[in-house]
Amino acid sequence: MPQGHGPFDQIFSEAFGTRFESLARWSRRALVVLAVVLVLALAACYWWFHPAINLGSRQVWTWIIAVAALAAGGLWVASLRSSSRSALLRRLMVVPASVVAAFVLGVLLGQPFIPGNAERYASVLTTTEGTFAEDIEEVDYSEVPVIDRDSAIILGNRAMGSIPEYVSQFEIADTYSQINYQGRPVRVSPLAYADLFKWLSNRDTGIPAYVLVDMASQETQVVRLERPIMYSDSEPLARNVDRHVQLRYPTYLFDQKSFELDEDGNPWWVYPVQRRTIGLFDGTTIARVVLVDACTGETEDYAIEDCPAWVDRAYPADLIIEQYNWSGAYSGGWLNSWLGQQGVVRTTPGTNGELGYNYLAQGEDIYLYSGVSSVTADSSNVGFILVNQRTGESHYYPVAGATEDSAMASAEGQVQNLGYQSTFPLLLNVAGQPTYFMSLKDDAGLVKMYAMINVEQYQTVATGSTVAECQEAYLDMMADAGVLGEDEAAAASDKRDVEGVVETIAQAVVDGNSHFYVTLVGDDAIYDFALPGMLEIVTYQPGDAISFTCTESDRVMTVTSLGERDEADAPTDPDGTAIEGTAETPPQEGQEG
Numbered sequence: 001m002p003q004g005h006g007p008f009d010q011i012f013s014e015a016f017g018t019r020f021e022s023l024a025r026w027s028r029r030a031l032v033v034l035a036v037v038l039v040l041a042l043a044a045c046y047w048w049f050h051p052a053i054n055l056g057s058r059q060v061w062t063w064i065i066a067v068a069a070l071a072a073g074g075l076w077v078a079s080l081r082s083s084s085r086s087a088l089l090r091r092l093m094v095v096p097a098s099v100v101a102a103f104v105l106g107v108l109l110g111q112p113f114i115p116g117n118a119e120r121y122a123s124v125l126t127t128t129e130g131t132f133a134e135d136i137e138e139v140d141y142s143e144v145p146v147i148d149r150d151s152a153i154i155l156g157n158r159a160m161g162s163i164p165e166y167v168s169q170f171e172i173a174d175t176y177s178q179i180n181y182q183g184r185p186v187r188v189s190p191l192a193y194a195d196l197f198k199w200l201s202n203r204d205t206g207i208p209a210y211v212l213v214d215m216a217s218q219e220t221q222v223v224r225l226e227r228p229i230m231y232s233d234s235e236p237l238a239r240n241v242d243r244h245v246q247l248r249y250p251t252y253l254f255d256q257k258s259f260e261l262d263e264d265g266n267p268w269w270v271y272p273v274q275r276r277t278i279g280l281f282d283g284t285t286i287a288r289v290v291l292v293d294a295c296t297g298e299t300e301d302y303a304i305e306d307c308p309a310w311v312d313r314a315y316p317a318d319l320i321i322e323q324y325n326w327s328g329a330y331s332g333g334w335l336n337s338w339l340g341q342q343g344v345v346r347t348t349p350g351t352n353g354e355l356g357y358n359y360l361a362q363g364e365d366i367y368l369y370s371g372v373s374s375v376t377a378d379s380s381n382v383g384f385i386l387v388n389q390r391t392g393e394s395h396y397y398p399v400a401g402a403t404e405d406s407a408m409a410s411a412e413g414q415v416q417n418l419g420y421q422s423t424f425p426l427l428l429n430v431a432g433q434p435t436y437f438m439s440l441k442d443d444a445g446l447v448k449m450y451a452m453i454n455v456e457q458y459q460t461v462a463t464g465s466t467v468a469e470c471q472e473a474y475l476d477m478m479a480d481a482g483v484l485g486e487d488e489a490a491a492a493s494d495k496r497d498v499e500g501v502v503e504t505i506a507q508a509v510v511d512g513n514s515h516f517y518v519t520l521v522g523d524d525a526i527y528d529f530a531l532p533g534m535l536e537i538v539t540y541q542p543g544d545a546i547s548f549t550c551t552e553s554d555r556v557m558t559v560t561s562l563g564e565r566d567e568a569d570a571p572t573d574p575d576g577t578a579i580e581g582t583a584e585t586p587p588q589e590g591q592e593g
Helices: 007-024 028-049 058-081 086-091 094-109 117-122 149-161 196-202 241-248 317-330 334-338 404-414 467-480 486-492 535-539
Strands: 127-129 170-172 177-181 184-193 207-214 220-229 258-261 267-275 285-293 299-303 345-347 358-362 365-374 383-388 394-397 426-430 433-441 447-454 462-464 495-510 513-520 527-530 545-551 557-562
Touching (some): 058 094, 117 334, 149 220, 170 207, 177 258, 177 365, 184 196, 184 258, 207 258, 241 267, 241 285, 317 334, 317 365, 317 383, 358 426, 404 447, 467 486, 467 557
Parallel strands (some): 527 557
Antiparallel strands (some): 184 207, 207 220, 345 365, 358 365, 365 383, 426 433, 433 447, 447 462, 495 545, 513 527, 545 557
């Protein structure tokens, strides 16, 4: 056998010499069969794993390096079989070695310490400063999301349990994307085949429904589809939606997909397309969006600026947080990011090791919200950001105040005797004041109370068993603290006084709490009296006069306080005599009871 003369010869001889010498003794036919098997295996692996054929993909580089290693091995075997061309074949091994060198160089070129890269990182996400009271619409409490993802999952599972013909064959996928659907904040998730055997039984008919959870009203429904979902995560073969879209666009680098609905309720998969801006793998942003019809598999490809308005999540939340943290870290240069750290900021951390952010609905779009704190002191926020997840438009609002985890701890401390846990705060505009809003859940994950904390004036916590009750307590608290004038607090309140005669009373239990629903004579509205706060409502019956204060709503009116009972308010006969025997006017002494 020819002897090696270079560094690659020594490396290969020491690592694989015996094995390659054995291969060199194989017949030409055996080597051809081996090559064909390897090619077929690579083709099968490509179809199954479907990496993007793009030099910006780390996954595809593992394939490139593997192929380079096979090529180097093939050249070595060929050099062992041919004495006359041995030197040339071994010199050609520089080619696969240069592939590995190119990978290492591409990684290095993306590092922030490379001159000019810090400025590139800082400019990936362009953030402008905004005015909170002007940019953020004042809160509409009928559209405030009062449950988080975990609670939405609990409600979805309950709704699924009410449809036994689906439970035996399907389960709910863990997608639960939050979107704006027909002006309402909702979480939506498709059903999925329960297991491989259920897929074999139902693959021809597809997935028949998706689950829709209204984040404000907590109404949950399983929406049956006229056209079933044929392309999903739970499809293992050709109709697996990830495989389907990647093979149709083989060079696209796809980011985290989401499941969304158009305004007609048709299900779509939304695939953001990444673009690298720094080195081979870094400076990621979103350049395009591919929409996949979940029922037919048809695709639509849009530049990010042409994305349809009903799409809510073109920019994944994790990517937005990463992009803002780049600008927060490198806006003053790379050295400043770890030495002086002057002006270096970051988004606030979440709980349980997760990123700290939430979503805010504005108009047709969903905005990602996160607090911003200094890297040198994270006990308070210096401001917060709102980023449009469809367009990537980013705004920063300088508001010094409590961090989200501090607000959560304050809310939990207010009800520590009940042991409730706080959801991650939602940022609201209440009378021009940036306000944290949180739901308080019991151990079963059910929402029991609500809390509001002013971001800047965070010493006092307002709580209530309903959103309306919490709102009124918060406005009163802000007025008492001098943050709002009495006129401002009254203008921000959506409460109104109501008087009338009870027409009907019905009782219901919602999430373990009793509610009385009342209608009045000549009034089409439905009024909700929640117990135990409105306990006196149990003494009323049809025909009684009643007065109370409630909050305005397009749906059920929530009663916040019940007026005093007064004989003068009792309903009367046409001749003006008070009706006896009602709860408003008891029989007088000397009369028959």
